[in-house]
Amino acid sequence: MIRRVPLGLSNKHIHLSQEDLDYLFGEGYELTPVKMLRQPGQFASQEKVTIVGPKGKLENIRILGPVRKETQLEVNIADGFTLGIRQVPIRNSGHLDGTPGFIIEGPDGKRLIKDKGMIVAERHIHLSAEEGERYKISDKDTVSVRLKGPRGLVFNNVICRVGDGNLSEMHIDVEEGNAAGARNNQLACIIDPLTFTKDDMLIHDEGEPTIMVGDLPEMEVEAADGTGDYASEVELESESAL
Numbered sequence: 001m002i003r004r005v006p007l008g009l010s011n012k013h014i015h016l017s018q019e020d021l022d023y024l025f026g027e028g029y030e031l032t033p034v035k036m037l038r039q040p041g042q043f044a045s046q047e048k049v050t051i052v053g054p055k056g057k058l059e060n061i062r063i064l065g066p067v068r069k070e071t072q073l074e075v076n077i078a079d080g081f082t083l084g085i086r087q088v089p090i091r092n093s094g095h096l097d098g099t100p101g102f103i104i105e106g107p108d109g110k111r112l113i114k115d116k117g118m119i120v121a122e123r124h125i126h127l128s129a130e131e132g133e134r135y136k137i138s139d140k141d142t143v144s145v146r147l148k149g150p151r152g153l154v155f156n157n158v159i160c161r162v163g164d165g166n167l168s169e170m171h172i173d174v175e176e177g178n179a180a181g182a183r184n185n186q187l188a189c190i191i192d193p194l195t196f197t198k199d200d201m202l203i204h205d206e207g208e209p210t211i212m213v214g215d216l217p218e219m220e221v222e223a224a225d226g227t228g229d230y231a232s233e234v235e236l237e238s239e240s241a242l
């Protein structure tokens with residue numbers, strides 16, 4: 001069975017609880033969406049914060065909305081070094097026990113000390129319940145995924161999140177993406193352990209052209225809001241650099 005999902009590269013970002021948003025931005029503050037993301041209801045907000053660690057800081061960290069139950073900072077491994085934290089744990093979203101703390105600096109310099117919440121996100125795939133059924137993948141299944149291209153790689157230990165509120169998309173961070181020469185909206189191929197062929201596991205990747213969303217007209221790749229217009233945090237990062 002051919003199972004492909006679009007790739008979304010995640011750069012460092014933060015999710016805030018309403019309580020922490022209130023503290024940093026003012027009571028009852030609401031985030032301002034600037035771009036809808038592919039996952040239904042998720043958006044990149046206009047608001048940014050600074051993160052301070054023991055040895056350094058990360059500026060212009062974008063807040064992704066909507067607010068969550070708990071504040072969670074998602075960084076690349078190299079960002080941990082910048083902050084002075086060598087072993088940021090690789091965790092599934094929401095699993096924050098024992099993770100490093102940090103300081104969040106709001107727009108007017110107000111500082112909030114968090115005693116946990118910094119993670120490197122575990123690589124994962126989102127699928128709706130219907131997509132999970134079609135692909136024969138259940139929630140919490142682990143799969144291997146091949147990214148084709150001149151720097152092609154097979155990613156192991158990819159956890160699947162299947163259910164309502166999800167839409168087919170693989171999320172890896174920019175370090176993992178760069179290692180594979182990957183691009184946003186490239187199609188990632190989920191390897192089927194029952195039917196995989198030698199071609200799926202070739203040690204020598206031929207460096208075939210990267211398959212992009214749009215190369216396959218039969219793929220369902222509309223954005224959640226039906227506009228066909230969704231962004232990754234990487235695109236936003238480069239936009240904001242302009």
Ligand SMILES: [Zn+2]
Binds near residue numbers: 124126171
């Ligand atoms: Zn995700």
